Amino acid sequence: MSPSRSFLASTAFGLSLAATTASADLTSAEVWGDWREYLEGMGYSVTANETTSGDTLSVADIVVQINGGPDIKEMSISMGSVDFVQGGDGTVEVVMPTTLPIEINISPESTERPAKIALNYSQSGQRMLVSGDPKAMEYDYSAETFGLDLTSLTIDGTAFNQDTAKFSLTGNSITSLTKVSVAETRSYDQSIKWGDIAYDLFFKSPDSVEAMTVNTVAKNLDFSGISTIPADGMDMSQEMAAMLASGFGFKGNFTTQGTETKMEITSEDGTSKIKTGSGSSAFAVSMGAEGIHYDVEASGVQIGGQLAGVPFPLFMEMENSGFELAMPVLKSDDPQDVSLALNMTNLSMSDIIWALFDPSSQLPRDPATIAVDLSGKVKVLVDTFAPEAVQEMVKRGETAGELEALKIERILVDAVGAKVDATGDLTFDNSDKTTLPGFPKPVGDININLSGANALIDKLVAMGMLPPEQVMGARMMMGVFAVPGDAPDTLKSKIEFNEEGHILANGQRLK
Numbered sequence: 001m002s003p004s005r006s007f008l009a010s011t012a013f014g015l016s017l018a019a020t021t022a023s024a025d026l027t028s029a030e031v032w033g034d035w036r037e038y039l040e041g042m043g044y045s046v047t048a049n050e051t052t053s054g055d056t057l058s059v060a061d062i063v064v065q066i067n068g069g070p071d072i073k074e075m076s077i078s079m080g081s082v083d084f085v086q087g088g089d090g091t092v093e094v095v096m097p098t099t100l101p102i103e104i105n106i107s108p109e110s111t112e113r114p115a116k117i118a119l120n121y122s123q124s125g126q127r128m129l130v131s132g133d134p135k136a137m138e139y140d141y142s143a144e145t146f147g148l149d150l151t152s153l154t155i156d157g158t159a160f161n162q163d164t165a166k167f168s169l170t171g172n173s174i175t176s177l178t179k180v181s182v183a184e185t186r187s188y189d190q191s192i193k194w195g196d197i198a199y200d201l202f203f204k205s206p207d208s209v210e211a212m213t214v215n216t217v218a219k220n221l222d223f224s225g226i227s228t229i230p231a232d233g234m235d236m237s238q239e240m241a242a243m244l245a246s247g248f249g250f251k252g253n254f255t256t257q258g259t260e261t262k263m264e265i266t267s268e269d270g271t272s273k274i275k276t277g278s279g280s281s282a283f284a285v286s287m288g289a290e291g292i293h294y295d296v297e298a299s300g301v302q303i304g305g306q307l308a309g310v311p312f313p314l315f316m317e318m319e320n321s322g323f324e325l326a327m328p329v330l331k332s333d334d335p336q337d338v339s340l341a342l343n344m345t346n347l348s349m350s351d352i353i354w355a356l357f358d359p360s361s362q363l364p365r366d367p368a369t370i371a372v373d374l375s376g377k378v379k380v381l382v383d384t385f386a387p388e389a390v391q392e393m394v395k396r397g398e399t400a401g402e403l404e405a406l407k408i409e410r411i412l413v414d415a416v417g418a419k420v421d422a423t424g425d426l427t428f429d430n431s432d433k434t435t436l437p438g439f440p441k442p443v444g445d446i447n448i449n450l451s452g453a454n455a456l457i458d459k460l461v462a463m464g465m466l467p468p469e470q471v472m473g474a475r476m477m478m479g480v481f482a483v484p485g486d487a488p489d490t491l492k493s494k495i496e497f498n499e500e501g502h503i504l505a506n507g508q509r510l511k
Helices: 003-017 028-041 240-245 351-357 387-395 453-462 468-481
Strands: 045-053 056-067 072-079 082-086 092-095 099-108 115-124 127-133 136-155 158-160 165-182 185-193 196-204 211-219 222-230 249-256 259-267 270-278 280-288 291-306 314-327 336-349 368-380 401-415 418-429 441-451 490-497 503-505
Touching: 028 045, 028 056, 028 082, 028 092, 028 165, 028 185, 028 222, 314 351, 336 351, 418 453, 453 468, 468 490
Parallel strands: none
Antiparallel strands: 045 056, 056 072, 056 082, 072 099, 082 092, 092 127, 099 115, 115 136, 127 136, 136 158, 136 165, 165 185, 165 196, 185 222, 196 211, 211 259, 222 249, 249 280, 259 270, 270 291, 280 291, 291 314, 314 336, 336 368, 368 401, 401 418, 418 441, 441 490, 490 503
């Protein structure tokens, strides 16, 4: 099963579990009906046994199932019972047991292995109160503690016990507010706050020594997000592209005030131990007909490890790090926006790592900074989430998209005493792939500033990493593409691509 469809399934179920008041009356049947409508609107089928006693509607043996699709044959999620209790003030309280069993059965396509997963969802001090009306409900939920534990796992007929597979998720001080709105679309606006969350995973191959342990702690985790599905539902057996085109979409933002992850990986080569952490971090993701967007950033990043086969520990840290990607996913005859950015600010490494390639301390060991910021226009020729169509294009020697324009907002590398800084603005003619054989003809320019290059070359020669006989050729090449800058040991270059197909460096024609 693909990660995207697994995410949708778990999100649909999670919104139902963890979903102030408006001046209207609700009934227990209407609240349970909202759960069903959401799940069925996502393309799932829902079965359950419903009984009513006084003001309480009990729903037991709930089964949520999806049949068919491009990546799974069948998947079902089963759980125990949930009570919907009618209040005298027009609200409904959703009462779940202290421990709620959940069973997931996955029957993928023939190339994958079937799996059966049994979990226990536990809570203490929990309360979920629903208010509003059937077209605008609000779920107010809180719990002192919660947990999710793996109780059994079977993959392709092989049962894993506690010695081969463990999973647990625990947290405290959770509060959430979910606003459900039903109009032209069905939307879910949710905010959640946790105190601390701990995640523990252990898995060992039953056929070898390979094993992995992961322990993660996140402090003061916040989430806010909105998901939207068509009011008349959608077919989950469709390709993702069809779902997006029908109106499905979501966006969410996570923030934490500190994370720490410890990993231990065992293989035939030995055991590797890795530890990562950050002072704070944020993650934003969105997906819709307009495209997909990821934005990740963290401060106070630390990465350390003792790798198998390496007799000493490794360590590095960064003041800030980040990655951002925005790209279209649906086919269009019109160019669409695309962007990519990443940064590693004030990256430093332990002296042990430096000693691997610079034992005599020839190179400056000041913190390094790397930054990339690109934007542009692309024409998507086939839906990104249609893998068969993409593969067919590749077989025919065609590309799935065309780059129409590229703007280099900045490319910066500042390390080991040298610095390169570049900007640029280019357009591309995809009808001309002869001017530059195999590539669309570019028109525009790139500006590059370089400092400390000669000093770095001298150090690399002294270290024995650059043969002296190659130095003259390297400096002659820099002389062809660059001219001296305004300060010592600086170079600058303007590379131009004109309409005639010529390439010029600082006004001198190269092609």
